[in-house]
Amino acid sequence: MHRSATDPGRRVLHLAQPVGGGVARVVLDLTKAQLTAGLRVTVACPPDGELAGAARELGADVRGWRADRSPGAGLGDEVRRLGRLLDAVRPELVHAHSAKAGLAGRLAVRGRVPTLFQPHAWSFEAVGGVTAALALRWERWGARWAHRVVCVSEAERATGVRAGIRARYAVVPNGIDTGHFAPGAPGAPGRSGPGAPLVVCVGRLCRQKGQDVLLRAWPEVLRRVPGARLALVGDGPDGAALRRLAPASVEFAGAVADVRPWYRAADLVVLPSRWEGMALAPLEAMACGRPVLVTDVDGARESLPPGHGEHCLVPPGRPGVLAGAVAALLLDPELRASLGDRGRRHVQSTHDARRSAQAVAELYRELLGERPLMSFERRESIHS
Structure with missing residues (x-):
């Protein structure tokens, strides 16, 4: 039968x-x-x-x-x-x-x-x-x-x-589950106060995810956007080495049971990976209505809405280029809001x-x- x-x-x-x-x-x-x-x-x-x-x-x-x-x-x-x-x-x-x-x-x-x-x-x-x-x-x-x-x-x-x-x-x-990952009240974990923009990076603390590149870029981001804060959400084998690289404005949140409050609190979500197939974190962040900045590795272009590459895609392993893109987005709240809105609709329809x-x-x-x-x-x- x-x-x-x-x-x-x-x-x-x-x-x-x-x-x-x-x-x-x-x-x-x-x-x-x-x-x-x-x-x-x-x-x-x-x-x-x-x-x-x-x-x-x-x-x-x-x-x-x-x-x-x-x-x-x-x-x-x-x-x-x-x-x-x-x-x-x-x-x-x-x-x-x-x-x-x-x-x-x-x-x-x-x-x-x-x-x-x-x-x-x-x-x-x-x-x-x-x-x-x-x-x-x-x-x-x-x-x-x-x-x-x-x-x-x-x-x-x-x-x-x-x-x-x-x-x-x-x-x-x-x-991703677009009902679970959705816009909501920020909750503001890690935020130091009104006007202090928050960059969030979600991922295992390891070479693949490129947090070391983001930390090398961070002093230049601070020079251009004083008061900005960075939160690394996750744990992994490179945690100790990354902590040695990080200035005081960087928070290590560790592994969390629910990452949504971090996405919702973020002014910008960054994933500076060295390689991927198609990372989930940018999809989750976009589903929560947040703008993302990712490196141009496998799956990155395909995960973004058409036209987002100009603002949201940088080459991997380039701290200077990454710093410039992060700072430019932090300094343009109207663009971030537009990117977040389009990203949410894109993930709902495609991912x-x-x-x-x-x-x-x-x-x-x-x-x-x-x-x-x-x-x-x-x-x-x-x-x-």
Whole structure:
């Protein structure tokens, strides 16, 4: 008997490591939508971090899978543990998120059931030297065991193609919950008082997110906008080093349970990343009606409304250029208000999580034997 991809008998396994930040939010948004649609959803991930508990609260079957964030000597044991988990869960489709889960998942499954791999930014961009070469070699080789490689932006897909990763690609832009992230009363965390503009940077404190570049730019911002304040929201491995760079006008807020008050309090949200697939923080900030300034990395142009690049996009790793763009926006409240309003409407129409979940559902239907929608057929590119 032919069964729908949303038949209650269909079981989907989401495999994730890391278990926080944007990866966790994407997995949780998909889990919520898929449970609502009637799928049986299992989430396999390390038991620490935000993902396991939140997925369990949604009603997903959560299985602990102990795995380090980066490949290492324990990879063989991680793959074997995952193999036993697969035998117990018996999913009809595996959706592996990020480099580590993608590595272990494809080694364990080896194409025996439909497998989606979603890099959430390519692993070889995060490292250098021999490690980058090994990561790229693996991605080229491991692509044979992914029925689809799901990129969150056309730019991320293009990066994979240029790198020689021959795969069947599909592009599903990131989405966020536009009901949850919405304009509201600022609450003003960290603000020193009326007239003191607040710049907010939300993200893991690590090299990828580029907070060090923003801190090097900050003295010039202060020279042009005296009294401006900067808040770094998040934690991570570079926290101590960043604190040593930061002047007194910078606040380290740490990880917060609800980031919305920070977005709503911000005069400007900045994400100076060195690489991304498509960052969630700018989408969340725009959904809250705030103007954003981002670096021109994968997914950034695609996440902005048409015409925003002139004011809201700077090259990565350039503190002087970043400082000039931050100061110019802080000194132009009318422009910030216009950018915030247009950004909110853009995210509502283009980056709602429900649209992303529907696009992923179309992929699932295709891989489970049903005819895909024509609109999604046009998105997919096959490189062989």
